[in-house]
Amino acid sequence: MTLPLAMYAQLPILIVVISLVYSATRFDRWDLILREAFRWGSRMVGFLVVIGVVLFLVTSFIDAR
Amino acid sequence: MSNPTTPQEHPVSFLAGLLSYLVPGLGQICQGRVAKGLLFMVCLLGLFHLGQAMGGWKNVYVPANDELSRLEDRIKELRKAAEPAADEINHVRQSMNDIAGQSRRPRLQQLPNNLYERWHYLGQFWIGISAWPALWQYFALPVPEEESHRFFHDLQSRPWEGEINEFWVDSDKTPDLGWIYTVIAGVLNILVIYDAYAGPAFHGDPREPKKEPKPQEASA
Numbered sequence: 001m002t003l004p005l006a007m008y009a010q011l012p013i014l015i016v017v018i019s020l021v022y023s024a025t026r027f028d029r030w031d032l033i034l035r036e037a038f039r040w041g042s043r044m045v046g047f048l049v050v051i052g053v054v055l056f057l058v059t060s061f062i063d064a065r
Numbered sequence: 066m067s068n069p070t071t072p073q074e075h076p077v078s079f080l081a082g083l084l085s086y087l088v089p090g091l092g093q094i095c096q097g098r099v100a101k102g103l104l105f106m107v108c109l110l111g112l113f114h115l116g117q118a119m120g121g122w123k124n125v126y127v128p129a130n131d132e133l134s135r136l137e138d139r140i141k142e143l144r145k146a147a148e149p150a151a152d153e154i155n156h157v158r159q160s161m162n163d164i165a166g167q168s169r170r171p172r173l174q175q176l177p178n179n180l181y182e183r184w185h186y187l188g189q190f191w192i193g194i195s196a197w198p199a200l201w202q203y204f205a206l207p208v209p210e211e212e213s214h215r216f217f218h219d220l221q222s223r224p225w226e227g228e229i230n231e232f233w234v235d236s237d238k239t240p241d242l243g244w245i246y247t248v249i250a251g252v253l254n255i256l257v258i259y260d261a262y263a264g265p266a267f268h269g270d271p272r273e274p275k276k277e278p279k280p281q282e283a284s285a
Contacts, residue, residue: 010115010119010242010246013112013115014112014246014249017108017109017111017112017250017253018249018253020104021104021105021108021109021253021256021257022253022256024101024104024105024260024265025256025257025259025260025265025266026265026266026267027265027266027267028098028101028265028268029269029270030100032267032270
């Protein structure tokens with residue numbers, strides 16, 4: 001693991017595990033578990049992407065000055 | 066009539082909750098919810114052990130600051146030397162064996178303070194048996210021989226500061242993510258324990274419209 005981005009390779013594992021486990025504690029039916037897990041996974045990815053974009057814009061703004 | 070948004074179908078089971086604490090998902094498996102139990106087991110134990118591996122197996126432990134811990138550090142320091150002094154190691158080990166029994170009660174009394182110093186273990190503890198070696202090591206209970214089972218001898222023992230420094234200097238942020246994974250796995254297991262104890266939060270689809278009772282049922 002020498003690349004700066006390599007540590008983010010484990011991020012999808014974390015998102016999948018949290019979504020699945022959390023959803024499975026809310027429902028017993030697999031169709032509902034998977035649907036809820038997909039929704040939670042999408043929300044987390046969306047949130048992280050927004051944070052990433054904001055940080056990228058901030059650093060770009062700082063570099064440009 | 067059962068309301069689909071309130072958990073009523075699962076009887077409360079203290080035993081299932083306890084089993085899911087010991088091994089994530091075991092309570093659900095014993096209740097017949099095998100696939101769900103296996104999902105919890107694979108996901109949480111996988112996440113916990115992945116986190117430990119990312120941290121070089123040095124991120125699940127209970128810290129201590131007493132004479133015994135100083136001797137433990139001394140042994141690890143001696144082992145790291147280019148030419149380990151076997152006589153001194155044996156001497157220190159003998160001193161450790163002499164005071165190990167007397168150190169357990171003071172360590173029990175100091176446990177809240179030591180956990181306050183490293184709160185990570187309060188989250189990791191909830192993964193169950195997988196985090197017990199840290200307590201085993203903390204209370205200086207017998208461990209496998211160092212020469213034959215080095216990994217299990219050191220498993221979840223408090224790392225020596227020099228060892229930690231050396232590991233962190235040679236690492237990127239991966240060890241940081243590692244302990245976070247172990248804490249997340251432990252905290253998620255609290256939800257799993259509750260699921261085994263009292264069932265899932267919802268039965269059926271909460272989006273489905275509630276069935277209105279038929280007039281006969283309502284009058285009955």
